[in-house]
Amino acid sequence: MKQFHLSLSILVVFLFSSCGPAAAPTEPGPTPTPVMPTTVPVTPTAVFRSMNSIKIEAPSLMDNLVGEPTERTIYVYLPPSYGASEKQYPVIYYLPGYGDSSMIGFRLPGDMDALIESGKVNEMIIVVAGGDSKMGGSFYVNSPVTGNWEDYIVKDVVSFVDSRFRTLPQAESRGITGHSMGGFGALNIAMHHPEVFGAVYSMSPGLFDENGLADCD
DSSP states (O other), X not given: OHHHHHHHHHHHHHHHTTOOOSOOOSSOOOOOOOOOOOOOOXXXXXXXXXXXXXXXXXXXXXXXXXXXXXXXXXXXXXXXXXXXXXXXXXXXXXXXXXXXXXXXXXXTTHHHHHHHHHTSXXXXXXXXXXXXETTEEOTTOEETTTEEHHHIIIIIIHHHHHHHSOBOOSGGGEEEXXXXXXXXXXXXXXXHOTTTOSEEXXXXXXXXXXXXXXXXX
C-alpha cells in the first residue's frame, strides 16, 4: 500500500497543479495524430455507490484475430462526497499487471476512503481497467491479432467514464498509472497521448529490450 500511496500522492500533485502534458520526445520527430476519446452523450449515475463494476463495449477490440470479446469490465471508485454534490473530479486510471485484475497492495474503497479522510490525498475518481487477454496479457498496445488495447484505454474507457460520471474532462485532470505490465502500459500510453493524460506514474514497469525475451533463461 505504501508504494501505491506514494504514486497517488505524486499524481495528485500533478493533477491539482494543472501540470503540463506527459513527457515529450527530446528530439524533433513527426507529429503524432491525436487520438481523442469518442464523444458519448452524458448519462448521470442513478444511484451512488463507492465501488462500481461495469461492463462496457470496447469497439477498439473489434476484428481481432483471436476472438477477443468486445465487452470488458471496468471498476470505478467514487469519492465520499460524490453522491451528495455536483462537483467534478479528477480521474486516475490504473492498469493492472499481467494476471492481475485489481490494484496491487491497495484495497478499494477502504484504503482510498481512509487516505481521503486523513487528508493525505484529495478526492478523485479511480478507474481500474484490466488488460488480460486470451494471450495472457495485452500490454495495452494495439495489435491486429489481439485488438487495439491502447485505443481501448484512450478512447473507449475514457469516453465511457467522462460520459457516465462527473469528471474534469481534460488532460490536466487525468492521470494514468499501473504496475508491471500496467506500468509499461501507463508510460507508453501517456507518451503517445499527452492530449488525454497529463500525468503518469509507473510502478515496476515491465520493459524489454529489442530482443524481447530471446536472451532470458
